Amino acid sequence: MSAAVLLYTEHAERVRRLSAATVRAYRSDLADLAVFLGEPELDRIDVEDLREWLWAATQRGTARASLARRTASVRGFFAWAAGERLREDDPTLRLVTPKRGRTLPAVASTSSLQHALDDLRVEADASGDPIVLRDAALLELLYGSALRVSEACGLDLDSLDRGAATVRVFGKGGKERVVPYGAPAALALDAWIVRGRPALLAGTEASALFLGARGGRLGVRTAYDVVRRIVGPVVGADAVGPHALRHSAATHLLDGGADLRAVQELLGHASLGTTQIYTHVSTERLTAAYRLAHPRA
Incomplete structure (x- = not known):
């Protein structure tokens, strides 16, 4: 099974072009299945084995979203294995996918987030510290363009069209x-590129837009730390990550009257249904305001 998992994850990455994070999650799920079943032969695994594996995860308190992903991992793997004739059948055809609960994302208020970003940019301009200049540019771009953190960390200098104020x-x-x-x-990007970036550039990552303290391309983990430190107090959560800025940007756009399909395009969602969760956030906020303010609520 381990050899088949290696081939499948290579297929998922190179042929299906799944994201690196998704491939890592699938690889981890399938490795866990192999250990749970004692490294079995691929054609010896049946649907009862898979049900027992999912049940054990449930007993450990695994979240429904993680259970749904585990099911997706084995579905994709065994469908591929059957297609490649590594086994005669697909045992996941009778496997029920756990329903995934949909939680509303954490959203910062417009005013509190603006104050936090403005204060950071003032600090960056006053100090000239390249790290602070970078952090200000990173957060402004994450919020201003509603980017995923992996997208922001993967940007190169030529990804920006500074004249048109767009990013590819x-x-x-x-x-x-x-x-x-x-x-x-x-403004924050110009300050970073002109004043901050040259001080960190080590030569090995000359194309990268955002750099780490040692001059290499900025890592996702460092970006998480920046968001947690600056935005966490605004959202009121210690474990807040870069997606909080993406969630906030989408919600604020809809609150301001933006078209749902325009927000879908900005976020890069394949399905409009994924974008619609932000309308629920806005509706909840409207309902909360109504109950607090209306005398007949």
């Missing part, structure tokens, strides 16, 4: 989109 992004599955960014992001 390669999202999930290698799909390309061009999205705008606003005036605050433009």
Whole structure:
């Protein structure tokens, strides 16, 4: 099974062009299955084995979203294995996918987020510290263009069209989109590129837009730390990540009257249904405001 998992994850990455994070998750799920079943022969695994594996995960308190992903991992793997004739049948055809609960994302208020970003940019301009200049540009772009953190960390200098104030992004599955960014992001990016970036550039990552303290391309983990430190207090959560800025941008756009399909294009969502979760956030906020303010609520 381990040899088949290696072939499948290579197929998922190179042929299906799934994101690196998705491939890692699938590889981890399938490795866990192999250990759970004692490294079995591929053609000896049946649907009862898979049900027992999922049941054991349930007993450990695994979240429904993770259970749904585990099911997707084995579905994709065994469908591929049957297609490659590594086994005669697909045992997942009778496997029920756990229903995934949909949680509303954490969203910062418009005013509190603007204050936090403005304060950071003032600090960056006053200090000239290249790290602070980078952090200000990163957060402004994450919020201003509603980027995924992996998309932002993967940007190169030539991804920016500074004249048009747009950025070319390669999202999930290698799909390309061009999205705008606003005036605050433009100012922060100019300050970073002119004053901050040259101080960190080590020569090995001359093309990367955002750099780490040692001059290499900025890593996703460092970007998470930046968001948690600056945006966490605004959202009121210690474990907040870069997606909080993406969620906030989408919600604020819809609150301001943006068209849902325009927001879908900005976010790079394949399905409009994925974007519609942000309308639920806005509706909840409207309902909460109504209950607090209306005398007959």
